[in-house]
Amino acid sequence: xxxxxxxxxxxxxVSGIVPFIFIILMMAYIFGPGADLLDLGVPLxxxxxxxxxxxxxxxxxxxxxxxxxxxxxxxxxxxDRIQPxxxxxDKFLERYETALVRIPFEWNEAEPYIIGLTTDDGVRFEKxxxxxxxxxxxxxxxxxxxxxxxxxxxxxxxxxGLLWLPFIKKISKSKYHFFLALTTGLxxxxxxxxxxxxxxVSSENLSGSFNGELLIATTLVLSFLxxxxxxxxxxxxxxxxxxxxxxAIGLMIAIGIGLHNFGEGLAIGAAIGxxxxxxxxxxxxxxxxxNTTEGLAIAAPLSRGKLMVGKLIMLGMIAGVPAIFxxxxxxxxxxxxxxxxxxSIGAGAIFQVIxxxxxxxxxxxxxxxxxxxxxxxxxxxxxxxxATSILI
Amino acid sequence: MVCLLLLVIGVSTIMxxxxxxxxxxxxxxxxxxxxxxxxxxxEIIDPLYTVSTVDFDPDKFLRxxxxxxxxxxxxxxxxxxxxxxxxxxxxxEISPGVFYNVWTFNGTVPGxxxxxxxxxxxxxxxxxxxxxxxxxxxxxxHRSEMDGVFEIVGGGGGKFTYExxxxxxxxxxxxxxxxxxxxxxxHGLYGVFIxxxxxxxxxxxEMVMVLNGFDTDFDAENNFYAANTIPFYYQHHPIQINTGxxxxxxxVNMVEFDPVNNFHLHGNLYxxxxxxxxxxxxxxxxxxxxxxxxxxxxxxxxxxxGKYLFHAHKVEFSEKGWLGLFLVKNNSKSEVNNGN
Numbered sequence: 001x002x003x004x005x006x007x008x009x010x011x012x013x014v015s016g017i018v019p020f021i022f023i024i025l026m027m028a029y030i031f032g033p034g035a036d037l038l039d040l041g042v043p044l045x046x047x048x049x050x051x052x053x054x055x056x057x058x059x060x061x062x063x064x065x066x067x068x069x070x071x072x073x074x075x076x077x078x079x080d081r082i083q084p085x086x087x088x089x090d091k092f093l094e095r096y097e098t099a100l101v102r103i104p105f106e107w108n109e110a111e112p113y114i115i116g117l118t119t120d121d122g123v124r125f126e127k128x129x130x131x132x133x134x135x136x137x138x139x140x141x142x143x144x145x146x147x148x149x150x151x152x153x154x155x156x157x158x159x160x161g162l163l164w165l166p167f168i169k170k171i172s173k174s175k176y177h178f179f180l181a182l183t184t185g186l187x188x189x190x191x192x193x194x195x196x197x198x199x200x201v202s203s204e205n206l207s208g209s210f211n212g213e214l215l216i217a218t219t220l221v222l223s224f225l226x227x228x229x230x231x232x233x234x235x236x237x238x239x240x241x242x243x244x245x246x247x248a249i250g251l252m253i254a255i256g257i258g259l260h261n262f263g264e265g266l267a268i269g270a271a272i273g274x275x276x277x278x279x280x281x282x283x284x285x286x287x288x289x290x291n292t293t294e295g296l297a298i299a300a301p302l303s304r305g306k307l308m309v310g311k312l313i314m315l316g317m318i319a320g321v322p323a324i325f326x327x328x329x330x331x332x333x334x335x336x337x338x339x340x341x342x343x344s345i346g347a348g349a350i351f352q353v354i355x356x357x358x359x360x361x362x363x364x365x366x367x368x369x370x371x372x373x374x375x376x377x378x379x380x381x382x383x384x385x386x387a388t389s390i391l392i
Numbered sequence: 393m394v395c396l397l398l399l400v401i402g403v404s405t406i407m408x409x410x411x412x413x414x415x416x417x418x419x420x421x422x423x424x425x426x427x428x429x430x431x432x433x434x435e436i437i438d439p440l441y442t443v444s445t446v447d448f449d450p451d452k453f454l455r456x457x458x459x460x461x462x463x464x465x466x467x468x469x470x471x472x473x474x475x476x477x478x479x480x481x482x483x484x485e486i487s488p489g490v491f492y493n494v495w496t497f498n499g500t501v502p503g504x505x506x507x508x509x510x511x512x513x514x515x516x517x518x519x520x521x522x523x524x525x526x527x528x529x530x531x532x533x534h535r536s537e538m539d540g541v542f543e544i545v546g547g548g549g550g551k552f553t554y555e556x557x558x559x560x561x562x563x564x565x566x567x568x569x570x571x572x573x574x575x576x577x578x579h580g581l582y583g584v585f586i587x588x589x590x591x592x593x594x595x596x597x598e599m600v601m602v603l604n605g606f607d608t609d610f611d612a613e614n615n616f617y618a619a620n621t622i623p624f625y626y627q628h629h630p631i632q633i634n635t636g637x638x639x640x641x642x643x644v645n646m647v648e649f650d651p652v653n654n655f656h657l658h659g660n661l662y663x664x665x666x667x668x669x670x671x672x673x674x675x676x677x678x679x680x681x682x683x684x685x686x687x688x689x690x691x692x693x694x695x696x697x698g699k700y701l702f703h704a705h706k707v708e709f710s711e712k713g714w715l716g717l718f719l720v721k722n723n724s725k726s727e728v729n730n731g732n
Contacts, residue, residue, distance in 0.1 A: 057428070058430075072489060073437060073489075074437060074487070074488065074489030074490045075437055075487065075488075075489065075490060076437060080708070080712075081708065081711035081712065082616075082623070082624075082711060082712050082713065083424070083425065084422055084423070084424050084425060084436070084437070084438035084440070085436075085437050085438070086420070086422065086430060086432030086434050086435070086436055086437070087432075087434050087435050087436075087437050088432060088433055088434030088435075089433070089434050090434055090435050091434075091435045091437055091489070099434070100434075101437070102430070102432060102434075104424040104426075104428055104430045106426070118490060118608070118609075118615065120489050120490060120491055121490075121491060121608070122486075122490050122491065122492050122606070122608020122609055122615060123608070123609040124608075124609050124615060
């Protein structure tokens with residue numbers, strides 16, 4: 001019996017491995033030495049200028065090889081005029097490798113520039129900067145500056161939103177469902193907003209080789225699934241963890257919003273870093289107004305539990321503080337790739353929270369989502385967000 | 393929750409950290425176009441052509457004139473025989489690190505400077521070793537069948553002999569005239585044809601400058617401009633001349649795509665002979681504008697030693713390579729390269 005079991009087990013392993021062997025053989029046949037089956041066409045080099053920083057008397061250009069073959073960077077230009085430059089660590093870029101091109105250039109504040117790089121086959125790639133502005137240095141001043149902005153954008157509005165809690169506590173059940181639905185409306189808008197932002201960043205700054213659209217889809221779904229699984233565990237174990245179910249849901253909402261706010265912080269930091277100062281002022285005002293609704297979203301489920309000020313503040317912090325980190329990362333170390341990733345994670349987190357709230361409304365309420373209070377709440381949530389978003 | 397917070401802090405620290413750790417050892421230095429010295433730990437990407445990387449030597453080309461194999465007819469006419477081979481498979485480093493498929497006459501862009509005296513019989517034994525059809529079309533006076541337009545010479549060893557009497561006096565371009573014409577010209581199938589007057593010109597330090605450009609990314613705009621092919625070459629390798637010595641430059645504009653090119657000389661003015669057909673100068677100026685294949689002869693001499701720029705005053709062209717220096721030395725006694 002024992003040996004029988006063993007052989008059948010071995011058979012199973014072998015039968016699982018056999019297809020892999022054939023895959024390897026197939027790859028060897030297609031790509032291996034001497035295989036000229038796919039030797040068609042000319043692979044074209046491609047590079048992407050991911051970031052341009054204006055520092056004293058120099059322009060720093062971060063370039064990535066986003067093509068199918070290694071490339072050599074041969075020349076740099078500013079506004080289509082050739083400039084001697086340095087490239088660190090070296091001019092040979094393997095696939096996906098990055099390098100820093102330093103172009104000595106006395107640039108003028110707030111003027112637009114087009115930065116070009118030419119590869120060894122003579123093809124020029126360029127990137128336009130709308131307004132040159134000194135790159136932010138991660139010194140104490142700017143770290144504090146972003147912390148303050150993050151507080152204004154993330155922490156304070158969320159805390160203000162939480163002040164609706166006593167109000168929501170006193171209202172009837174159907175009105176309460178209205179506010180829960182309003183929350184989902186708000187969140188759905190935020191989720192769509194994050195996805196849109198991710199697509200924008202991807203199409204503007206991310207090379208096609210990253211397959212941005214599918215990167216967003218994949219990250220979003222993974223984030224959704226991961227947090228969904230985690231939240232099921234959390235709400236399931238709520239009793240043993242000595243937290244009530246409303247607090248567990250509030251926590252999941254706070255985490256989702258926190259990830260979203262990290263994305264917002266990135267956007268603000270990047271806008272300041274890229275020199276769109278006026279734009280970032282609008283962003284800050286818009287986000288601040290917008291984000292008070294996020295406090296409401298956290299407050300709504302919590303209103304059915306005991307009022308615990310400490311926990312409430314904690315949730316507010318979880319939702320709001322990531323805006324500060326986002327500002328630092330966006331301002332000092334912006335990369336389109338990480339921005340897309342964070343925005344997608346944030347979107348996944350928010351969609352996950354929406355599903356949880358809807359489930360909760362169903363369990364709590366009349367087992368349906370088509371009551372007047374739910375539908376109108378949802379709709380008004382979207383409308384409020386749209387109205388405040390116009391301010392951005 | 394705490395984990396999440398730690399994760400966020402961790403990620404942001406990792407992303408910000410590289411900025412703090414940039415203090416590497418810096419070794420190499422280079423000089424910018426505005427004279428600033430910059431240090432780097434990496435490599436320098438600068439259009440600075442060094443002799444070891446030259447496929448084509450602009451210094452050699454500058455003062456090189458091909459007079460052909462000389463013989464005389466029974467009537468005493470000078471016959472000059474040239475062999476010109478066209479190719480279209482060469483990859484040349486036309487600027488440091490930038491490689492471009494040049495189409496060549498006798499292996500270089502521009503092709504050899506063909507020089508004869510008015511009335512000489514010029515015989516060009518043309519061999520097309522390229523993969524495409526090519527011809528040689530000379531600007532000047534000749535019979536219809538010697539015009540290099542309808543007598544297409546096939547690739548892979550096709551042959552044709554162009555035969556005509558050198559004339560009129562002046563400086564003329566020659567180029568391939570196979571369609572699509574622009575493509576054949578911009579790839580480099582052009583050169584200079586000089587016809588000297590019978591009585592000769594005054595003794596001078598003579599040079600030839602072909603103003604050309606390269607569209608390396610095929611967007612119908614030039615990426616590089618130069619006098620004699622290599623961008624910035626004469627800036628890094630100044631042309632040495634002497635005070636009090638007559639300088640004569642045969643200038644031919646072969647730039648495509650851009651409607652004009654021009655030639656500005658610093659610290660001096662030149663006598664200008666449009667197309668070189670007249671022996672009396674038309675202008676005394678420091679700035680001449682040239683359209684496609686427009687050309688002329690410039691004569692000047694410097695009284696003061698030092699470095700003098702010459703460049704396109706269409707500054708875009710000069711910032712993309714059409715810029716050079718004369719290094720004028722205070723030395724009246726020197727070799728005068730006047731060819732024959």
